Amino acid sequence: xxxxxxxxxxxxNVLQMKQVExxxxxxxxxxxxxxxxxxxxxxxxxxxxxxxxxxxxxARITLGFLKPKKEILGMELAGEVEAIxxxxxRFKEGDQVFAATLADFGAYAEYKCLPEDGPVSxxxxxxxxxxxxxxxxxxxxxxxxxxxxxxxxGQKVLVYGxxxxxxxxxxxxxxYFGAIVTGVCSTRNVxxxxxxxxxxxxxxxAQDFSEIDETYDVIFEAVNKSSFSAxxxxxxxxxxxxxxxxxxxxxxxxxxxxxxxxxxxxxRNSPETAEALNFLKELVEMEKLKIVIDRYYNLDxxxxxxxxxxxxxxxxxxxxxx
Numbered sequence: 001x002x003x004x005x006x007x008x009x010x011x012x013n014v015l016q017m018k019q020v021e022x023x024x025x026x027x028x029x030x031x032x033x034x035x036x037x038x039x040x041x042x043x044x045x046x047x048x049x050x051x052x053x054x055x056x057x058x059a060r061i062t063l064g065f066l067k068p069k070k071e072i073l074g075m076e077l078a079g080e081v082e083a084i085x086x087x088x089x090r091f092k093e094g095d096q097v098f099a100a101t102l103a104d105f106g107a108y109a110e111y112k113c114l115p116e117d118g119p120v121s122x123x124x125x126x127x128x129x130x131x132x133x134x135x136x137x138x139x140x141x142x143x144x145x146x147x148x149x150x151x152x153x154g155q156k157v158l159v160y161g162x163x164x165x166x167x168x169x170x171x172x173x174x175x176y177f178g179a180i181v182t183g184v185c186s187t188r189n190v191x192x193x194x195x196x197x198x199x200x201x202x203x204x205x206a207q208d209f210s211e212i213d214e215t216y217d218v219i220f221e222a223v224n225k226s227s228f229s230a231x232x233x234x235x236x237x238x239x240x241x242x243x244x245x246x247x248x249x250x251x252x253x254x255x256x257x258x259x260x261x262x263x264x265x266x267x268r269n270s271p272e273t274a275e276a277l278n279f280l281k282e283l284v285e286m287e288k289l290k291i292v293i294d295r296y297y298n299l300d301x302x303x304x305x306x307x308x309x310x311x312x313x314x315x316x317x318x319x320x321x322x
Contacts, residue, residue, distance in 0.1 A: 003109035005071040009049040012306035023113040031083040034322045035129035037074045037107040039305045074107025078132035096123040100136035121277035124284035131291040134317035138165030140276045149240045153178025158216045161223030163189035168292045292316025
């Protein structure tokens with residue numbers, strides 16, 4: 001089968017298309033013929049090994065010290081079940097599915113085996129494979145953190161980076177939970193964020209969100225580009241600050257936790273189960289969740305796709321058709 005591999009860390013051109021052995025499902029696995037995958041920020045960081053300093057050692061252990069342990073990237077996919085292991089009960093051949101592949105990556109390929117009890121679910125019936133492939137990481141991350149924050153009806157939630165993959169989902173899921181949502185984004189994305197249901201949109205190039213006479217129950221930092229002190233300024237006395245990119249608290253964060261009632265939630269992997277995907281599937285089928293796709297690429301254009309995402313200006317998701 002065809003797959004995109006990388007044998008060393010570096011710029012996008014370390015990615016190469018090669019013929020590799022097609023996997024065979026074990027007793028409790030399903031073999032998926034991949035129809036679409038995505039290029040996420042996590043793919044970019046894994047390929048280039050640009051991770052937060054505090055996360056350097058764990059990342060080296062996970063990804064590989066001198067060269068990548070897992071040569072095929074790709075952390076989410078959608079496709080069709082081609083074969084099943086002899087003990088598989090949840091799926092059958094021909095099922096259309098979508099899945100997260102964070103455990104061992106591997107979605108940049110024509111086929112991928114996954115355990116049936118992992119984060120894999122039947123694809124929403126009202127969207128394409130390309131759209132479904134863009135759900136498992138960004139939407140699941142947003143859902144996981146908003147659940148941890150116990151977002152309630154009537155609460156005020158600010159999403160910084162509201163036009164990105166996680167941010168665009170956070171706006172919509174927070175609205176579904178009944179929150180009053182403010183999105184922060186650049187000028188070109190204001191109308192997009194409004195279309196996702198945000199009650200208010202702040203253009204950070206024209207206005208500082210921390211200078212507005214407003215406070216929030218939850219601040220959801222999706223891109224790690226806001227000032228922590230600015231966020232603390234407008235976070236309510238018992239509010240919750242979420243940062244999906246920072247694995248460890250800074251000195252400022254530790255001090256805030258010690259000296260106030262404010263709670264801080266930092267980057268943690270979501271549970272590797274299908275429950276969140278099943279929930280998101282229902283939201284999509286109820287038309288409560290839109291998938292924002294910026295660009296489409298083919299598998300042989302993966303280098304161009306990585307270059308574009310690495311620029312840091314994508315809107316929503318970048319999909320790769322396999």
